[in-house]
Amino acid sequence: MIGESIKKYLAIIWAKNQVKKSQDFKLNAVENQEKLLLNLIKTAEKTLFGREHQFENIKNIQDFQNQVPIADYEDLKPYIERIKKGQANILWTGNPEYFAKTSGTTSGSKYIPISKEGMPYQTGAAKSMLFHYIAQKNNADFVNGKMIFLQGSPKLEEKFGIKTGRLSGIVAHHIPNYLQKNRLPTFKTNEIEDWETKVDEIVKETEKENMTLISGIPPWLIMYFEKLIERNGKKITQLFPNLQLIITGGVNYEPYREKMENLLGGKVDILQTFPASEGFFAFQDDFKKDGLLLQTNHGIFYEFIPLEFYGKKDAPRLTLKDIELNKDYALILSTNSGLWAYSIGDVVRFISKNPYRILVSGRTKHYTSAFGEHVIAFEVEEAMKATVEKHSAQITEFHLAPQVTPKNGELPFHEWFVEFEKEPENPELFKKTLDEEMRKRNSYYDDLISGNILQPLKIIKLNKNAFQDYAKSEGKLGGQNKIPRLANDRKIADFLEKLKAKN
Template sequence: MGVRSIFSKPLARWVVERQQTWMYQPAQTQQRWFEQLVAAGRKTAFGRDHHLHDVQTIADFRQAVPVRDYEGLKPYVERILAGEPDVLWPGKPLYLAKTSGTTSGVKYIPITRDSIPNHINSARDALLNYINETGKSDFLDKKLIFLSGSPELTEKNGIHVGRLSGIVNHHVPAYLRSNQLPDFETNTIDDWETKLERIIDQTIDQPMSLISGIPPWVQMYFDRIQERTGKLIKDVFPDFSLFVYGGVNFEPYRAKLFETIGKRIDSIETYPASEGFIAFQDSQTEPGLLLLLDSGIFYEFIAADEFFNENPRRLSIDEVELDKNYAVIINNNAGLWAYSLGDTVKFVSRDPYRLLVTGRIKHFISAFGEHVIGEEVERALQTAMQQHPETEVVEFTVAPVVSPAEGLPYHEWLVEFATPPHDPTAFAHVLNTRLTELNVYYDDLITGAILQPLKLMSLPRGAFQRYMKTQGKLGGQNKVPRLANDRVIADGLLTQAQPV
């Protein structure tokens, strides 16, 4: 047993004991953070605009500060980008995490000196909870790999800008850096295909024990290793014992991933976002992810079926119910105020509070972390139809093809045309090009050869109506979602593809 493994156990015990002080005092913990955040917020431009000096209670706060998404907060972010201090949080952010936006194309999420521990310590504590519960710590003495974006950062008016995974890479604890792979130079390679081959070169003969990343990226890494060696992953990496993942729903990938590995191994699910690290799996035996109530975030929740009401009720942690979908709203020490993450969660425990991530408040595709939303596909279609004016569309929907019979995964567009384009291939090319312009993550996946360009499936007339009829939803008030993160609707449509 090595030094890291030995010393991790008392640290793990201390972290878990400390958790008890807030896990079982959720309302008090959240009230304390509410008061601290509002006190700091009074010193900012946002605080002056929203009269935070008059806010004394949570009810006062909800009267003063409406729920916003990124677009609602964007004018303040633009002031930060211009170099202005004390806008959303005292001083200037340390970083701006660059992520995919909705209407804006790119979002810049502030990360401050106060909020960076939320991202770093939460990832650390996920591992320490695992060590404390299982007693397994030997993996720390071998090689660890974190498949992530480039750690290279740019600068805007004294603020470092980059992908969240790249920012976090700069804060990996020193005691882990010596056994972390790949090296910095490899991590900065932009082209995913090239980067992946280099990562394999560096890891294939190493005692890899922990592998972390978004499941489809990890699957591609495993597939390439199998192509080189003809072996199962367990035979290439006999020390591989822990898989850490987050970012997308794991279920579509679980069976194939473990088949590729060739044995069952432990796994830890995490719930990180550029806006904050929300939860992690703290137990191998209990369902759900532990909501991090003492990490610089004051949470609010809105019942998903009320979210789009004019004045939906905003709930604190002690007001939520089990097995009900809620939209997540955060207030944090990065200066995000009543900020809608866009995610929905369902609580499976209140003692302590554990949750499942159930989806997005709006329909989306994020099978590979791309977060393509309805507005983006509609704008892409509008552009294609403008460039092919002969085209008329009856209905359409978009779904991922995760495991095609051959080639890379892709997005499949199922379209029912009243008048099809003269050149469907050119039409599909415009769709794909416009989508890469609208969504930076989709562009990354295409240029990095993780996804191939989208494919167009022309459905016969009446296919959508026949499908809706089979669902008992034929009528003017029922609509087929523009996109989905699974194949349920797409496969149902394909069964109705032939006229009856």
Template sequence: MNLKSILARPFANYIYNKIKKGMDTAVLDQENILKQLLKDAGHTQFGNDHGFNDIQTYEQFKQQVPIRDYEALKPYINKVKEGQENILWKGKPIYFAKTSGTTSGIKYIPISKDSIDNHINSARNAILCYIAETGNAAFTGGKMIFLSGSPVLERTGGIPTGRLSGIVNHHIPKYLRTNQLPSYETNCIEDWETKLDKIVEETIHRDMTLISGIPPWMQMYFDRLTQLSGKKIKDLYPNFQVMVYGGVNFDPYKAKLFDSIGKQIDSIETFPASEGFFAFQDSQTAEGLLLNTNSGIFFEFVPAGEIFNENPTRLSLRDVKVGENYALIISNNAGLWAYNIGDTVKFVSTAPHRLVVTGRTKHFISAFGEHVIGEEVEYALMKVAEQQGVKIVEFTVAPMVQQGKGQSYHEWFIEFENQPVDMEAFREQVDNNLRGKNVYYDDLIAGNILQRLQITQVRRNGFIDYMKSIGKLGGQNKLPRLSNDRKVADALQPYLLA
């Protein structure tokens, strides 16, 4: 066993024990974090505008600080971008994480000296929890892919600015630098396909033991490796032991990824975003991701159906319930206040507080009042796919609105790795699964308001070619599972199976 593996175990146990203690104090920790955030930002412009120094309770916080999205916070962000200090948080941010929004264009998310540890230590803690629980530290001696956006940073108002993953690349601990692939030079490549080719070139003959990335990227990487080597990933990398992923639900990609690898391996799910690292998988046996309750972020939860209401219900961690779908709202030590990040979550446990990500607040179908969400369509499709041995490459769903009762339907665009033996039976079972998950959809089908869903097949690599055509191939870019209009559906027309 190498020295890193030997040293990793006691450190992992130390961190793991601290995290376990935090499970019991999560609600109190959250209340203390809110108090500290208000105190630290009391003399900022935002704090003065919202009377932070007068707020004593969570109820007062809700009254004085409304929920905001990026557009509503933008006047304050713009002042920070101009170089002004003490606007949203004390001093200036040390970085802007640059990300693209569907309605706001490019977003500039502040990262402060106080908040950077949340981004760095949370990913580390996820891996350390895995080591402590399983006792497996051997992978720490091999090569690991920490795929990132370009670490080359520009400046905005004097503040270093770039993709979050590129920023984080600058903070990888020295003891992991010798394990890290791809090289800095390769990570600086902007064109995704050129970058992927270079990553393959640098890693195909190395002893890869951990690979991290979003599942669609890992699948592209595995496909390219197999095309060049003619081997399953397990034969190419016999010591490959751990996958770390986040950003999208793993289930739709799971069967094809493990088929590409050639065996089951351990995986660790994470829930990072430019706004913060919210949760991570702390156990290989328990369902869900452990909420990061003591890392500079105060969480609020709004019943998902109320998120666009003028005065939605706002709950702290103390009042959440298992099985409810919530929009996630955060306030953090970088200066985001009651900020709607656009994700929805559902608690699977409150002792400890573990959750699953169920979708996006703006990614749903409710063209007919059904409000179908990402979790429901993923369940409906993947359950029958697993039962019938069908592998799904990628999919998205959109409404088809047509005149006349019973003429409209949900259109599912699916790229199959292997097609169902009986497509009609497959379609009917997916529809039945969705009806079982969503009572409103079931009522619309039963009442002949909607037809049963239709499946439109996307040709091989069709989704990859579509994402390439809109300049969003690779990196952290994700295909929306659901749309409430036909924009994605119409753009997919050139990529359908003839």
């Protein structure tokens, strides 16, 4: 017990010192970002990409924007192919330390390079997040309990002479030694590829442990918690009375909050994060407030394209000094792993400038605009959250798709596929409220309804586990896989339609 007390005390002292050191990057983000870009350019000057884009002539941000166009994975793929063939100094100096393998839609599997310089920032951001939490809470009790991250397999393949695997699996090899003995599940369980089998084994390994920190994306946390409750007949905080902290990311937590609180059955602190294979961009530095602190000193230079101009020729490329609050921007990255003016596909919205805090408001490819309304994820998630609260309902998941050609000559409409955990007492009133909340958040949608171009939305109630069934059908059950909340086509909707509840 004395050893545990000393460990907690030292953790608090260390955390407060680290948070104090972080004040500089929070206060000088604009200046630091330009210096960071020029350092990246200087380091990569002699690479193939640097030579082709005349890095030696770049003296400022404007030069960079003039010489390096916005790119996606398809644009960088020829360089990645050279790296696969064993060529060095292509996008960044030397060879990548890892390839993070992600599933793409147009490109098949994507291989995102992570350099030896980039890897420490992936783990460093996670540490910084915990330091901020400990310092704010003035409590580090969780360090003496067991911790779990619901993640992909840590098993790495040697591909093209480079260690390759899912990001979460790569990160598993960089857990500090002082946390390894507290970490679950076992390496053997973590290697299980079938997600349902893996979760069953994790439940068995953890149900009798003193769990104090649990991390993962919301849908899979829910799956884990439900299995624990089913086996033990207790809410999570009864089963794990010392559970202090849940760390989540990948999707917006808010639509899951009510269901999570129900499963937890008691107070647990929640920290939200914004990590990706391309970098760890932001984390919630104040667990009592909305917004994720943008990591402006972590080897990534950021640009922002106003969403309404994204994909258009000569779209403005803004930097931190240019951004406005409560406006949606496509996120563009240049990194110390050799991604240059790279469009990651995420959309962010700033809610603070001092320091710079963001919300992840959607994906550039995930929207509904069959009628010119350009509805984004943030709008549908906020509308659903408000509606659920007003009607004391709970949802497991939902998906929105346009119905352009309804039967019987009806007006077109937005169709919402909803898997309810707890249904509203008055489904018609729930539907009406959801439509009103959407009209408040998107003026184009409001105009389409007012002008009788669209009829009010419709809701299709789905069977339990409908979204898990869809994920299985796509081979995307578990890990960091997530289902789009909205689409501009009916690919997902057509599958979900077959899972309509009978009552």
